[in-house]
Amino acid sequence: MTHFTLTEDHRAVRDMARDFAAEKIAPHALQWDQDKYFPVEVLRQAAALGMAGIYIRDDVGGSGLTRFDAALIFEALAQGCPTVSAFLSIHNMASWMIDAYGSAEQRSKWLPKLCSMELIASYCLTEPGSGSDAAALRTRAVRNGEHYILNGQKQFISGAGQAGLYVVMVRTGGEGASGISTLVVERDTPGLSFGANERKMGWNAQPTCAVMFENARVPVANRIGEEGIGFKIAMAGLDGGRINIAACSLGGAQSALDKSLSYMKERKAFGKRLDEFQALQFRLADMAIELEAARTFVWRAAAALDRKDHDATMLCAMAKRFGTDVGFEVANQALQLHGGYGYLSEYGIEKIVRDLRVHQILEGSNEIMRLIVARKLIEAAR
Numbered sequence: 001m002t003h004f005t006l007t008e009d010h011r012a013v014r015d016m017a018r019d020f021a022a023e024k025i026a027p028h029a030l031q032w033d034q035d036k037y038f039p040v041e042v043l044r045q046a047a048a049l050g051m052a053g054i055y056i057r058d059d060v061g062g063s064g065l066t067r068f069d070a071a072l073i074f075e076a077l078a079q080g081c082p083t084v085s086a087f088l089s090i091h092n093m094a095s096w097m098i099d100a101y102g103s104a105e106q107r108s109k110w111l112p113k114l115c116s117m118e119l120i121a122s123y124c125l126t127e128p129g130s131g132s133d134a135a136a137l138r139t140r141a142v143r144n145g146e147h148y149i150l151n152g153q154k155q156f157i158s159g160a161g162q163a164g165l166y167v168v169m170v171r172t173g174g175e176g177a178s179g180i181s182t183l184v185v186e187r188d189t190p191g192l193s194f195g196a197n198e199r200k201m202g203w204n205a206q207p208t209c210a211v212m213f214e215n216a217r218v219p220v221a222n223r224i225g226e227e228g229i230g231f232k233i234a235m236a237g238l239d240g241g242r243i244n245i246a247a248c249s250l251g252g253a254q255s256a257l258d259k260s261l262s263y264m265k266e267r268k269a270f271g272k273r274l275d276e277f278q279a280l281q282f283r284l285a286d287m288a289i290e291l292e293a294a295r296t297f298v299w300r301a302a303a304a305l306d307r308k309d310h311d312a313t314m315l316c317a318m319a320k321r322f323g324t325d326v327g328f329e330v331a332n333q334a335l336q337l338h339g340g341y342g343y344l345s346e347y348g349i350e351k352i353v354r355d356l357r358v359h360q361i362l363e364g365s366n367e368i369m370r371l372i373v374a375r376k377l378i379e380a381a382r
């Protein structure tokens with residue numbers, strides 16, 4: 001990006017994702033939501049276009065693109081369906097953790113299959129007793145020769161049951177962040193099981209389940225990095241994950257705004273088209289302004305992460321807070337502009353509102369984003 005202009009390459013990447021979303025995702029999004037259908041075959045088609053290993057190095061089948069490219073891709077895919085785009089973002093995040101911190105052997109064993117999505121990855125940090133306070137996790141991994149024996153439970157795991165690989169944060173040492181390590185757990189591991197698919201408000205086109213470990217034996221060779229750096233790996237993954245989730249909010253909201261514009265030029269009240277009322281025109285303008293501000297912010301955070309700027313983590317947290325709040329508000333306003341029809345599922349707006357709501361909660365809630373920003377501010381002022 002130079003002076004906030006997309007290059008030709010950026011536009012090509014974005015348009016590829018946009019076309020894919022329009023052709024392969026958007027026409028089915030409402031049905032998938034209703035049927036709680038996880039479209040694995042469509043995810044694999046996206047993978048064939050390089051969207052499952054966007055910022056994975058190319059020696060193992062990744063696309064070797066940037067976080068900035070990823071933000072463009074996830075926004076474009078979310079215009080078709082935020083839930084499908086968000087799942088792909090989680091898969092990219094978990095795969096990147098193996099790429100960035102895994103050994104040469106681990107990279108060549110798993111990443112080619114992850115980039116083609118022959119293997120799907122889940123990210124397992126949250127537990128029933130620890131969400132925001134993730135460093136308090138209790139899933140225990142005790143070393144026994146060349147294996148770890150795992151006991152504990154993860155909660156709210158996206159893709160669980162369907163994913164082939166679980167990137168799991170476990171406790172190998174004492175209390176706190178420094179006692180946490182990262183293990184890759186394969187689906188056929190004895191002692192690994194899954195809870196029922198949760199019934200939820202949105203994000204229905206991907207499963208969310210508990211993941212249970214009961215004396216699950218995981219080879220020590222599946223540990224990513226040294227013991228004790230698991231929390232650092234998990235948080236590094238989330239920096240990029242937060243940009244991606246914010247980008248998914250932008251895409252969902254953009255689609256809701258576009259639907260509103262089409263609707264308002266047809267719908268009449270008091271003898272005028274809705275888009276002729278100045279109050280509503282101003283509302284549309286505010287929605288577009290907020291969205292553009294959020295987009296600019298997400299791009300700035302993505303560029304900072306690409307450069308590994310010292311304030312990248314804070315910018316990612318800021319952009320996640322801002323982008324997901326704006327995305328939800330814009331979608332909710334779009335619902336209002338549709339009147340009663342916005343509340344009916346066939347118009348596709350209420351689904352976007354339901355899908356975007358959870359972006360304010362997960363990958364670190366927006367309160368936790370404020371906590372990260374406030375800590376940095378106060379630290380800098382000391």
Ligand SMILES: Cc1cc2nc3c(=O)[nH]c(=O)nc-3n(C[C@H](O)[C@H](O)[C@H](O)COP(=O)(O)OP(=O)(O)OC[C@H]3O[C@@H](n4cnc5c(N)ncnc54)[C@H](O)[C@@H]3O)c2cc1C
Pocket residue numbers: 090122123124125126130131132133155156157158159200203208358361362363364365366367368371
């Ligand atoms: C659909 C869905 C999919 C998910 N997918 C995954 C996944 O794939 N992998 C994974 O690991 N997790 C996943 N999560 C879990 C998600 O990341 C957590 O729900 C989230 O981090 C919040 O944790 P919690 O639900 O335990 O809430 P809590 O931590 O109990 O928080 C409750 C409320 O208190 C607030 N709060 C907590 N601490 C503070 C504080 N210090 N200051 C101010 N406010 C605070 C929170 O912001 C929140 O509003 C998913 C969740 C959902 C709903």
